[in-house]
């Protein structure tokens with residue numbers, strides 16, 4: 001029988017092993033706290049975007065992941081071109097930025113690097129996890145029940161911790177569990193497509209944002225493909241006859 005019941009205690013449970021969850025885990029684990037990350041995916045699916053601005057450099061250095069970040073060989077970005085809410089093209093050249101260039105991220109590689117750094121710092125990672133419940137206990141403690149996947153040995157787990165961090169991004173799992181309702185500030189939806197790379201690294205180093213509501217596009221020639229991201233109103237998305245995510249970005 002593969003299922004098993006475990007009852008370990010730790011200082012902090014982090015729901016979500018994206019950049020926020022991994023950064024929190026790195027910081028806490030290096031401070032001597034016992035940390036468990038519960039991550040829904042196995043980082044196997046492509047993650048949308050991203051253009052990392054130069055200001056991220058001191059943050060990555062602060063987390064002591066600058067060397068592994070550079071080893072990821074993300075493509076350099078010298079600036080941003082954007083059309084957003086008006087007709088005029090707006091340019092930001094990073095040559096004027098004190099931190100230097102930005103990067104077109106390979107998000108899978110970036111997120112995996114961060115979570116590996118968290119593991120090296122001592123955090124425990126459960127992937128392919130499904131959280132069943134998050135219960136506040138007496139004495140300011142939390143109890144989280146979840147199942148995990150192949151990487152950690154499939155099974156049922158129940159963890160207790162003093163602190164619980166919701167780093168599930170827009171899923172906001174804990175906040176929703178606590179009864180929070182999402183407030184949409186606009187009616188934008190996101191559309192994404194993966195394109196064949198058209199040119200070499202030196203030909204397309206910039207992020208381009210375009211169109212009525214903004215079309216960021218980032219090529220990843222090193223991976224032989226590019227991504228185009230579009231933010232549109234729900235109405236324009238429906239007229240374009242393509243799917244989009246349900247809530248505003």
Ligand SMILES: Cc1cc2nc3c(=O)[nH]c(=O)nc-3n(C[C@H](O)[C@H](O)[C@H](O)COP(=O)(O)OP(=O)(O)OC[C@H]3O[C@@H](n4cnc5c(N)ncnc54)[C@H](O)[C@@H]3O)c2cc1C
Nearest residue numbers: 016017018019020021038039040049050051168169171173
């Ligand atoms: C279309 C789009 C384009 C963007 N472009 C840029 C950009 O160019 N530059 C930039 O800096 N930012 C960009 N962003 C924003 C950026 O993606 C986010 O700020 C960043 O990903 C937030 O990191 P996070 O760790 O908080 O959340 P996420 O990256 O969303 O990570 C959340 C993690 O929680 C996990 N998770 C979700 N639900 C559960 C659950 N129930 N149980 C366990 N784990 C769960 C997910 O698998 C994921 O690993 C963009 C966002 C979007 C949507």
